[in-house]
Amino acid sequence: EVQLVESGGGLIQPGGSLRLSCAASGFTVSSNYMSWVRQAPGKGLEWVSVIYSGGSTYYADSVKGRFTISRDNSKNTLYLQMNSLRAEDTAVYYCARDSARGVNWGQGTLVTVSS
Amino acid sequence: QSVLTQPPSVSGAPGQRVTISCTGSSSNIGAGYDVHWYQQLPGTAPKLLIYGNSNRPSGVPDRFSGSKSGTSASLAITGLQAEDEADYYCQSYDSSLSAPWVFGGGTKLTVL
Numbered sequence: 001e002v003q004l005v006e007s008g009g010g011l012i013q014p015g016g017s018l019r020l021s022c023a024a025s026g027f028t029v030s031s032n033y034m035s036w037v038r039q040a041p042g043k044g045l046e047w048v049s050v051i052y053s054g055g056s057t058y059y060a061d062s063v064k065g066r067f068t069i070s071r072d073n074s075k076n077t078l079y080l081q082m083n084s085l086r087a088e089d090t091a092v093y094y095c096a097r098d099s100a101r102g103v104n105w106g107q108g109t110l111v112t113v114s115s
Numbered sequence: 116q117s118v119l120t121q122p123p124s125v126s127g128a129p130g131q132r133v134t135i136s137c138t139g140s141s142s143n144i145g146a147g148y149d150v151h152w153y154q155q156l157p158g159t160a161p162k163l164l165i166y167g168n169s170n171r172p173s174g175v176p177d178r179f180s181g182s183k184s185g186t187s188a189s190l191a192i193t194g195l196q197a198e199d200e201a202d203y204y205c206q207s208y209d210s211s212l213s214a215p216w217v218f219g220g221g222t223k224l225t226v227l
Contacts, residue, residue, distance in 0.1 A: 035216060044117060045153075045161065045204055047216035058212050094160060102151055102166025103206070107159075 002026040002104045009109030022078040022095030030073045033098040038091035085113045121219035128227045135222045137188045137205035145186035148208040152190045155202045200226045
């Protein structure tokens with residue numbers, strides 16, 4: 001069974017850094033397209049970043065230069081390093097796996113950027 | 116402003132049929148990319164309802180169906196039930212590298 005478990009969220013001051021983790025089971029992270037998607041309070045879903053199986057990475061314009069997606073194949077885990085955080089980055093962050101049979105989602109982790 | 120356009124809200128009485136539209140463009144849905152649909156209950160993660168335009172994952176009732184034509188897609192829900200009240204999102208892919216995944220803004224379904 002495919003499972004995605006995010007962790008690392010919390011309250012952080014503007015300008016601070018946070019690293020989110022997504023532990024995967026039931027499949028191999030490095031063989032799949034993996035994304036981070038966020039949802040601000042009361043808002044819709046927003047794609048943040050993707051890492052393809054070949055290692056290429058892409059970012060939404062709103063986070064480019066501040067966020068870095070990566071993976072640890074030995075731990076079968078996806079990461080999102082978030083730097084220079086802003087109030088508008090406040091959201092639930094989901095990791096997601098793209099497959100031929102649709103997208104699997106984690107339960108999400110809440111990031112709150114506030115002083 | 117979302118890349119895919121959905122109505123903000125739809126409603127229907129129990130037992131009725133409702134549809135939710137999702138309109139894109141030639142760089143996403145119209146380019147032949149698959150459309151997925153999700154149901155999101157308050158405080159929970161999105162749940163996959165339809166993948167690949169019209170396929171249901173195991174466990175999703177056949178009251179839910181999806182279709183796609185041209186630059187648009189639709190989700191239909193028949194035999195509306197109270198537990199169907201939720202937010203629904205469509206998602207597709209885009210040829211733009213700056214946003215390879217695109218979402219609709221979400222539709223709130225109210226069961227009257």
